[in-house]
Amino acid sequence: MEPAELVQASGSDKTRRDFLKTGILAVSGIISAAAVYPIIRLALHTTPPAPPVFVDAVLLSDMPEAGVRRIDLSLEKDGRPDARVFVKRTPDGNIIALSAVCSHLGCIVNYDRIKDQFVCPCHGGRYDGNGKNISGPPPAPLTRLPVRIAGAYIQVGIRKPPV
Ligand code: FES
Numbered sequence: 001m002e003p004a005e006l007v008q009a010s011g012s013d014k015t016r017r018d019f020l021k022t023g024i025l026a027v028s029g030i031i032s033a034a035a036v037y038p039i040i041r042l043a044l045h046t047t048p049p050a051p052p053v054f055v056d057a058v059l060l061s062d063m064p065e066a067g068v069r070r071i072d073l074s075l076e077k078d079g080r081p082d083a084r085v086f087v088k089r090t091p092d093g094n095i096i097a098l099s100a101v102c103s104h105l106g107c108i109v110n111y112d113r114i115k116d117q118f119v120c121p122c123h124g125g126r127y128d129g130n131g132k133n134i135s136g137p138p139p140a141p142l143t144r145l146p147v148r149i150a151g152a153y154i155q156v157g158i159r160k161p162p163v
Contacts, residue, residue, distance in 0.1 A: 050159055052146055052157030052158055053157065054150065054156065055075065055156060056154075057071050057085065057156040058071060058154050060149065060152055060154055061152065063089060063095070067088070068113070069087045069088075070085070070111065071084075071086075075158065082158055083145070084100040084101065085156055085158070086098045086100055086111060086142075087147070087156065088129070095149075096147060097147045098118070098131040098143065098144060099143040100118075101143070102120040102122065102138055103133065103138045104122070104125050105122060107121060108121075109127065116128070120136065124136045145157055145158060
């Protein structure tokens with residue numbers, strides 16, 4: 001075989017190899033996209049949260065002038081609590097509601113009346129009187145819940161826990 005024929009054969013092989021490479025890359029790209037698409041779609045699929053349901057929490061007349069009431073709230077009549085909350089009258093007279101669930105690993109916090117702090121019994125996390133995380137492992141404040149006055153009651157807005 002002459003050297004010129006060898007060069008010509010090599011060029012043809014190279015073109016075929018490039019074509020095969022491109023084809024393989026295209027097919028693997030399509031397969032990868034097909035595999036990743038459902039994951040991305042699931043990650044981006046966000047359903048807006050259901051609006052809170054306001055539940056009678058405490059009689060306005062039973063709310064201390066300064067202090068906190070811990071209340072278990074239930075959306076159903078089965079009595080199982082759907083939310084454990086603190087209802088608190090702040091020094092300026094406003095009423096706030098905080099979830100009692102620690103933002104670290106979900107233990108139920110207690111209220112330290114002397115220090116006006118919420119304290120987690122599990123790992124010693126502390127929150128100030130407004131629920132702001134101030135020491136220990138909690139990465140975020142206690143969740144603030146909506147509050148409204150309806151007749152004689154202080155109502156707190158809670159959501160059904162995800163099933
Ligand atoms: S669960 Fe509350 S500090 Fe860890």
